[in-house]
Amino acid sequence: MKAVIMGAGIAGITNAYYLAKEGFDVTVVDRQDAPAMETSFANAGMIAPGHSFTWNSPSAPMKLLKSLFGAKGSLKLKLSTDPRFYAWGLQFLQNCSAEKAKEKTLVKLSLCQYSQKATRDLAAEAGLDYDYLGNGILYLYREPQNLEAGVAHMKMMRDQGLKIDVLDREGCARVEPALGLVKDRIAGAIHCPDDESGDCAKFTTGLAEVLKRMGVTFKFGTTVEGIEVSGDQVTGVVTDKGKVTGDLYILSLGSYSQLVAKNLDIKLPVYPVKGYSLTLPIDGRNNAPNTPTVDEENLVAVTRLGDRMRMTATAEFSGYDNSRRPSDFDHMIAAARDLYPESCNFAKPEYWSCLRPMTPDGPPVLGRGKQKNMYLNTGHGHMGWTMACGTGRITTDIILGRKTEIDATGMLVDRFN
Ligand SMILES: Cc1cc2nc3c(=O)[nH]c(=O)nc-3n(C[C@H](O)[C@H](O)[C@H](O)COP(=O)(O)OP(=O)(O)OC[C@H]3O[C@@H](n4cnc5c(N)ncnc54)[C@H](O)[C@@H]3O)c2cc1C
Numbered sequence: 001m002k003a004v005i006m007g008a009g010i011a012g013i014t015n016a017y018y019l020a021k022e023g024f025d026v027t028v029v030d031r032q033d034a035p036a037m038e039t040s041f042a043n044a045g046m047i048a049p050g051h052s053f054t055w056n057s058p059s060a061p062m063k064l065l066k067s068l069f070g071a072k073g074s075l076k077l078k079l080s081t082d083p084r085f086y087a088w089g090l091q092f093l094q095n096c097s098a099e100k101a102k103e104k105t106l107v108k109l110s111l112c113q114y115s116q117k118a119t120r121d122l123a124a125e126a127g128l129d130y131d132y133l134g135n136g137i138l139y140l141y142r143e144p145q146n147l148e149a150g151v152a153h154m155k156m157m158r159d160q161g162l163k164i165d166v167l168d169r170e171g172c173a174r175v176e177p178a179l180g181l182v183k184d185r186i187a188g189a190i191h192c193p194d195d196e197s198g199d200c201a202k203f204t205t206g207l208a209e210v211l212k213r214m215g216v217t218f219k220f221g222t223t224v225e226g227i228e229v230s231g232d233q234v235t236g237v238v239t240d241k242g243k244v245t246g247d248l249y250i251l252s253l254g255s256y257s258q259l260v261a262k263n264l265d266i267k268l269p270v271y272p273v274k275g276y277s278l279t280l281p282i283d284g285r286n287n288a289p290n291t292p293t294v295d296e297e298n299l300v301a302v303t304r305l306g307d308r309m310r311m312t313a314t315a316e317f318s319g320y321d322n323s324r325r326p327s328d329f330d331h332m333i334a335a336a337r338d339l340y341p342e343s344c345n346f347a348k349p350e351y352w353s354c355l356r357p358m359t360p361d362g363p364p365v366l367g368r369g370k371q372k373n374m375y376l377n378t379g380h381g382h383m384g385w386t387m388a389c390g391t392g393r394i395t396t397d398i399i400l401g402r403k404t405e406i407d408a409t410g411m412l413v414d415r416f417n
Pocket of ligand 1: 383
């Protein structure tokens with residue numbers, strides 16, 4: 001059986017691995033010249049079930065409204081003429097009740113926990129080095145009342161078995177000695193000891209090399225322009241280099257999935273939300289943290305990846321505009337520098353921005369489309385590095401007609417159709 005996977009990000013490449021292991025003849029098509037060159041290139045590196053909350057919540061509509069009027073910080077909303085933006089936004093608002101937010105968060109949590117184990121297993125099997133750290137993640141608060149609210153918010157995940165330690169500022173400095181320098185500025189943190197981190201791009205690139213040895217074909221520098229359908233079958237992927245055909249097709253084009261899915265007769269509300277990421281060399285400094293940290297009040301993530309520090313922030317609704325200016329990074333640099341002033345060489349920034357493929361309710365979009373041989377594995381949003389091995393396994397199980405190892409009902413494309 002020949003499988004054609006559109007997209008060589010973390011979602012497409014992990015799916016290729018699981019299918020190749022099952023004996024499929026796999027071809028991966030991507031417009032870039034190498035894997036993980038778009039959203040999977042420079043994310044925060046957190047493999048974080050503790051970060052599974054959906055962005056939907058009863059307070060989200062007001063936050064979005066404020067951001068429209070220029071509130072400074074990590075959320076930016078620009079009005080658009082794109083009807084897809086409004087359709088997506090309406091569905092987002094419909095999922096903002098406390099009940100819906102909890103339901104979808106628990107779907108994501110279950111996937112993240114399943115996927116975390118799959119990621120460890122795959123890395124061990126394939127022998128991948130990806131600057132892994134297993135020190136948990138600190139979800140850090142500067143104000144005591146916000147820490148208290150954060151602990152209350154985490155209850156739903158704790159009830160599902162997620163391990164959580166609540167730390168005061170001394171406890172934070174014990175877990176992450178680099179915080180000892182600034183402990184007076186923080187109230188405390190929620191430490192999820194089982195959360196992890198690693199370099200998603202290094203993992204994806206390393207896995208692609210393994211796939212080449214397994215016989216997977218890569219068509220890089222090849223742009224997908226559309227998907228050809230005849231009756232209840234997909235008959236080929238139309239690219240700028242000609243048609244690519246197979247027995248079955250998987251769509252993993254991240255934020256661009258919706259754009260090529262026009263012929264598929266499905267609603268696929270995956271919309272781009274821009275994020276910014278900064279990579280800085282440690283250059284031999286002794287106070288680089290070894291525990292990834294989310295500054296919950298500034299919504300800035302800080303992670304050590306080998307001899308570099310990665311900082312990420314911002315959710316910007318500006319359509320497919322992926323531009324960046326140095327001033328877009330001011331907020332994250334200020335927050336990260338305040339916590340870890342001696343962690344890295346702030347004079348040598350590498351700037352990056354990319355588009356999170358967000359669904360309006362949080363979980364990704366998996367399962368079979370309207371055509372018998374068309375599958376979706378996209379819409380991983382802000383958690384694709386954490387979720388991808390899990391979604392690759394679930395997609396492979398669905399293709400093979402096997403029962404999935406976790407309940408995938410809340411992740412299926414059917415929920416939008
Ligand atoms: C700032 C930021 C921080 C993040 N931090 C984390 C984190 O800490 N932990 C976590 O779990 N997740 C994180 N994420 C989310 C994660 O990075 C994404 O969910 C994930 O990378 C999505 O992977 P993907 O394979 O679906 O998309 P992509 O990596 O974008 O892959 C899609 C591929 O499709 C290709 N493509 C697109 N259109 C076409 C076309 N027409 N023809 C051919 N090829 C095409 C692209 O070249 C690309 O290679 C973060 C995201 C951002 C933006």
